[in-house]
Amino acid sequence: MKILYRDGHLYTSIEICFRGATKIIENIVIDTGASETIISPDAVEDIGLVAEINDTVNSFYGAGGSLHNLFSKEVDEVKFGVGCFKNAKLDFGIIDPNGIINGLLGLDLLISLGAVINLKKLTVTLDSSNSISGSAVHGGS
Secondary structure: OEOEEEOOEEEEEEEEEEOOEEEEEEEEEEOOOOOOOEEOHHHOHHHOOOOOOOOEEEEEEOHHHOEEEEEEEEEEEEEEOOEEEEEEEEEEEOOOOOOOOOEEEOHHHHHHHOOEEEOOOOEEEOOOOOEEEHHHOOOOO
C-alpha cells in the first residue's frame, strides 16, 4: 500500500469498526517509535466512540515530556491495508492539539502484521492477510 511523506512524517489511513459503525481515519502517522497505536478521540466521536464509565483511563508522557491522558477501549475491528484486527483494544487520546494528526500507528499493530516499510518506494507491505485476535495487538496500558 502507498504511504505519503509530508511534513517529516509518514502518513497512512486505517479503518475502525465500532458497534456497527465504520470509519476510515486519514492522517495517521506511521510511528515506529510508538510502542502502541493511539487515535485522536475527535476523529472517532462521530461514530459513537467516546470515553465511557467502564473504560480504562491512563496518562502518558509525549515527546518533550508533556503529560497526556488517554482512554482504552475495545473496538470490533481495525483494518490496515489487507490486515484486520478483530476485538482490538486501542488507546484514544489527543496527539496533535492542532488536529492535523489523527493518530499514531505504533509497533503493536506494525509488528503483529509483519509490516515492511519501503522508504524508497513509500510503500508498506504486510506479511499476513489473516485476521488477528485483539489480545496480540495491545501491549496493555
